[in-house]
Each structure stands twice: as structure tokens, then as C-alpha cells.
Amino acid sequence: FRMIVEMPQIPQEIFFISFFYYCCVPEAELQIAEAVALVDTLQNWTVLDKIIIPTKNPNKKFVFGKGNFQVLTEKIKKMPQLTAVFLNVERISSLTKKELEDAWGVKVLDRYTVVLHIFRCNARTKEAKLQVALAEIPLLRSNLKNEVSQRDQQRGGSRYIMGSGETFLETQNRVLKERELKIRNALQKLRRKRGLLRTQRRKCEFPMVSVMGYTNCGKTTLIKALTGEAGLQPRDQLFATLDITAHGGYLPSHMAVIYVDTIGFLTDLPHNLVESFSATLEEVAYSDLIVHVRDITHPETNLQKATVLSVLRNLNLPSHLLDSMVEVHNKVDLIERYEPTEENALAISALHGHGLEELKQEIEKKILTATGKKILTVDINLEGPQLSWLHKEATVQEVEVEPEDGTARVKVIISSSAFGRYKNLFPNSKICMS
Ligand SMILES: Nc1nc2c(ncn2[C@@H]2O[C@H](COP(=O)(O)OP(=O)(O)OP(=O)(O)O)[C@@H](O)[C@H]2O)c(=O)[nH]1
Ligand SMILES: [Mg+2]
Numbered sequence: 001f002r003m004i005v006e007m008p009q010i011p012q013e014i015f016f017i018s019f020f021y022y023c024c025v026p027e028a029e030l031q032i033a034e035a036v037a038l039v040d041t042l043q044n045w046t047v048l049d050k051i052i053i054p055t056k057n058p059n060k061k062f063v064f065g066k067g068n069f070q071v072l073t074e075k076i077k078k079m080p081q082l083t084a085v086f087l088n089v090e091r092i093s094s095l096t097k098k099e100l101e102d103a104w105g106v107k108v109l110d111r112y113t114v115v116l117h118i119f120r121c122n123a124r125t126k127e128a129k130l131q132v133a134l135a136e137i138p139l140l141r142s143n144l145k146n147e148v149s150q151r152d153q154q155r156g157g158s159r160y161i162m163g164s165g166e167t168f169l170e171t172q173n174r175v176l177k178e179r180e181l182k183i184r185n186a187l188q189k190l191r192r193k194r195g196l197l198r199t200q201r202r203k204c205e206f207p208m209v210s211v212m213g214y215t216n217c218g219k220t221t222l223i224k225a226l227t228g229e230a231g232l233q234p235r236d237q238l239f240a241t242l243d244i245t246a247h248g249g250y251l252p253s254h255m256a257v258i259y260v261d262t263i264g265f266l267t268d269l270p271h272n273l274v275e276s277f278s279a280t281l282e283e284v285a286y287s288d289l290i291v292h293v294r295d296i297t298h299p300e301t302n303l304q305k306a307t308v309l310s311v312l313r314n315l316n317l318p319s320h321l322l323d324s325m326v327e328v329h330n331k332v333d334l335i336e337r338y339e340p341t342e343e344n345a346l347a348i349s350a351l352h353g354h355g356l357e358e359l360k361q362e363i364e365k366k367i368l369t370a371t372g373k374k375i376l377t378v379d380i381n382l383e384g385p386q387l388s389w390l391h392k393e394a395t396v397q398e399v400e401v402e403p404e405d406g407t408a409r410v411k412v413i414i415s416s417s418a419f420g421r422y423k424n425l426f427p428n429s430k431i432c433m434s
Contacts, residue, residue: 048079076104084109094142113139127190134183137176144172194283206248207367208258210284212312213293214304215264218330222293222350223247223259226360232261251364252357253375254397255413260287265308285317288370289324289363293350296329296338324366328359372416379430382406386426393418 053068064072076082084107085100092100092110100108116135123129211219221234227249247259260283284290292308294301312322326346332338333349340347346362348355368374375397380386383406390396394414401408414422422429 094146130187206258208287209289210260210287211291217293217295218350225350291326293328297331297334377411377432
């Protein structure tokens with residue numbers, strides 16, 4: 001069976017936003033700024049006009065009062081070139097959507113549809129594409145309901161399809177269910193593979209640093225600057241990064257680390273979408289350190305910080321990860337003589353490379369504490385087994401050979417347990433802590 005339910009076609013030219021003012025919610029301003037940013041993300045979409053309408057409860061069935069509805073309808077009718085109306089609410093029911101579309105003669109979109117559309121445009125990897133497909137299922141399901149009730153009205157009652165004993169609705173629902181199952185299975189397969197990679201990574205004992213923060217704060221730019229990886233693509237766009245990706249870099253003492261780029265946060269992201277992407281955040285629990293990047297030039301930077309912290313708190317991360325978090329104030333190149341007000345925050349410009357050395361040092365310090373590793377310099381005899389032992393059990397960083405007396409000075413990063421064993425095995429070796 002061909003799927004006859006289709007994703008709503010998103011118009012590409014002209015757009016009208018109407019916003020509800022969430023009277024009691026302090027984040028209203030941020031939500032509005034974000035909704036505008038969302039639309040800006042979509043190329044070819046133009047906002048013709050916007051309006052803020054007070055409402056006590058944006059989620060009830062009839063979102064407008066009669067008066068407001070009339071005002072809106074008049075406004076809309078005066079713009080014949082208009083192709084869609086965006087209501088800045090999480091979801092509108094398919095019934096309300098249809099009523100409004102009939103009354104206004106244009107498409108009506110909610111946050112879910114718009115964010116999903118952005119995700120669909122930005123999904124690059126197989127996993128991200130599957131997650132988008134999964135997030136589309138509830139939309140397809142509600143469209144289907146609508147479609148069926150319309151058909152029934154036209155034809156009078158449901159019909160069986162050519163002796164199959166199934167009604168149209170049942171057939172389509174079954175197709176949807178099968179599709180959902182297929183996607184979930186494929187996702188699970190990918191996740192198992194990732195779990196395997198994770199165990200392998202643990203084995204090589206590279207510390208992991210998760211770079212997190214609000215969307216568009218500069219996470220990808222920072223990782224690019226820290227690792228020199230040319231392939232990374234920062235973009236001035238919301239949700240440019242939809243996958244967790246890992247990138248190798250070095251800290252000041254040449255310790256190798258893995259930086260993990262993550263999906264950006266947004267207040268009031270539709271719940272279903274969050275759910276399908278939350279698995280990507282599972283990875284964070286396995287990291288050794290979180291770097292929280294903030295765009296301090298953003299007018300709502302404090303609210304953004306609060307949002308990020310509250311999402312992080314809800315992720316059930318180990319408490320030491322939250323306590324040791326490094327806060328980074330990014331884009332300071334845009335503010336003259338910026339001084340962070342928060343204690344311990346580091347001011348940087350990921351784009352211009354300011355403050356990155358200090359940041360790397362801070363990351364190294366925290367990583368050493370988190371992993372219980374030490375950096376040591378030990379004097380060894382080249383004829384003995386120490387050097388090969390250190391190569392096996394620790395990370396050797398530098399070997400300075402003294403050819404005259406057959407010894408060497410070796411700088412290593414070593415775990416506490418390996419250090420204990422080293423002292424037992426080679427009690428005469430000279431050790432300097434750095
Ligand atoms: N002026 C300035 N712009 C920056 C700086 N860091 C990042 N940007 C810009 O901010 C925009 C977003 O950068 P990204 O690195 O893609 O941000 P992100 O946090 O990865 O965004 P998402 O993946 O969408 O969550 C890009 O246009 C960057 O060039 C900075 O230090 N200074
Ligand atoms: Mg990014």
C-alpha cells in the first residue's frame with residue numbers, strides 16, 4: 001500500500017507569525033525571540049507580519065477569543081500573497097488546524113511542524129534522519145485521522161478495502177505502526193553499534209569532554225578551534241548539529257581527549273521531538289567533563305543558561321559531572337573589554353581563538369581530577385623494564401634520553417592505580433610530580 005497520508009507541504013515563500021503572549025510565563029520574550037529565529041532559519045521564508053495576542057491558556061481547544069479571531073482573519077485576508085500562518089504553540093489539534101485553515105484559506109503551522117521541518121533540513125547522518133522520521137509519525141497519525149473523517153463524511157461510513165476485512169483507517173494505521181517499528185529497530189541497531197564504540201573508547205581510556213549549550217552558542221566552532229578539525233561546519237543556524245559526534249584533540253600536556261559535539265538546547269522544544277533526540281544525550285553521562293558554552297552576546301543569555309542547567313539536571317547525570325562543569329562565555333570578540341561576572345567562568349572567542357589556551361588548561365586540570373590521573377616525570381634506567389611497562393600501563397608523553405649514563409627522564413600521564421603498582425614494582429625509581 002502506498003502511504004496516502006503525506007507530510008504537510010511547508011510553504012517556502014511567505015509567512016505570517018502570530019504569537020500568543022504567555023501572560024504568566026517569564027520566558028515569553030525568549031520564546032518569541034526564538035520563534036522568530038526559528039523562522040529565520042528557514043531560507044526562502046519571509047515573515048510578513050507578526051502579532052502578539054494575550055491568552056490565559058494557549059493549550060486549550062479554542063486558542064482565540066471571538067474578537068481576536070476576527071481581527072486576525074481581517075489581517076490575514078488583507079494579505080493575499082500570504083501562504084501560511086505560524087501559531088507559536090507546541091501543537092494544535094488537527095481539528096483546530098483544519099478549522100483555521102478553512103477559515104483563512106492558508107496553511108496553519110505550529111512549533112512542532114516548524115521545528116521538525118528544520119530538523120529534516122539539517123539531518124545529515126542516518127541516525128538523525130531516522131530520528132526525524134520517528135518524530136514524524138505522530139503527525140502522520142493525526143493527519144490520518146483527519147483524512148478518514150473527511151472521507152467518511154464524503155462517502156458515508158467506513159468501507160472495507162476489497163475483501164481484506166480491514167477498513168481504510170485500520171490499514172493505514174497498520175502501515176504506520178509497521179513503519180514506526182522498522183524505524184525503532186534501525187535506531188536500536190545504530191545505538192548498539194555506538195555502545196560498542198563507547199566500550200572500545202573506554203578501553204583506550206581517552207577522556208571524554210562533552211560540549212553542551214544553547215543552540216547557536218558556538219559549540220561546533222569551539223570544537224573546531226580546539227581540535228583543528230577542518231571538516232566541522234559551524235553555521236549561523238539553529239540546530240545546525242543534530243548528532244553527537246566525537247573529535248580528537250590535545251591538552252597542554254599532550255594528553256589526548258575526545259570532544260563530543262552535541263545538539264543545542266532550546267526552551268519549550270516540543271516534547272516528542274525531545275524524546276526522539278534524547279538518546280543522543282545519553283552519551284553525555286559517560287563523559288568525564290562537561291563544558292557549558294554560552295553566547296554572552298545573546299540578549300537572553302541568562303535565561304538560556306537557566307534552560308541548559310535545568311535540562312542537564314533532568315538528564316540524571318552523575319552529580320560530579322554537574323559540579324565540575326566548566327562555564328565558557330563565548331563570542332567576547334563582539335563585546336569590548338568583557339569581564340565575566342560569574343566566578344570561574346572563562347571568556348573566549350571560539351571564532352578568533354581568544355582564551356583557548358586558558359580553557360585547555362582548565363579542561364586538563366578538571367580531567368586529571370575527574371579521572372584520578374596524574375602527570376609525573378620519572379627517571380628510569382633504559383636497560384630495565386620500566387619504559388616498556390610505562391608504555392603499556394600509562395600514557396608516555398616525552399622521553400628525554402641521557403646517552404652518557406643510559407638513563408632517561410620520562411613524562412607520563414598515569415592513573416592512581418597504575419602509579420601504585422609502579423611504585424611497588426620499581427621502588428628505587430626517582431619520581432617528580434608536576
Ligand atoms: N563573533 C563570533 N561568532 C561566533 C563565535 N563562535 C561562534 N560564532 C558564530 O556563531 C554561529 C553558530 O556557531 P556554531 O558553532 O554552529 O554553534 P552551535 O552551538 O554548534 O549551534 P547548533 O549546532 O545549531 O546548536 C556561527 O555563525 C559562528 O560563526 C565567536 O567566538 N565570535
Ligand atoms: Mg553545532
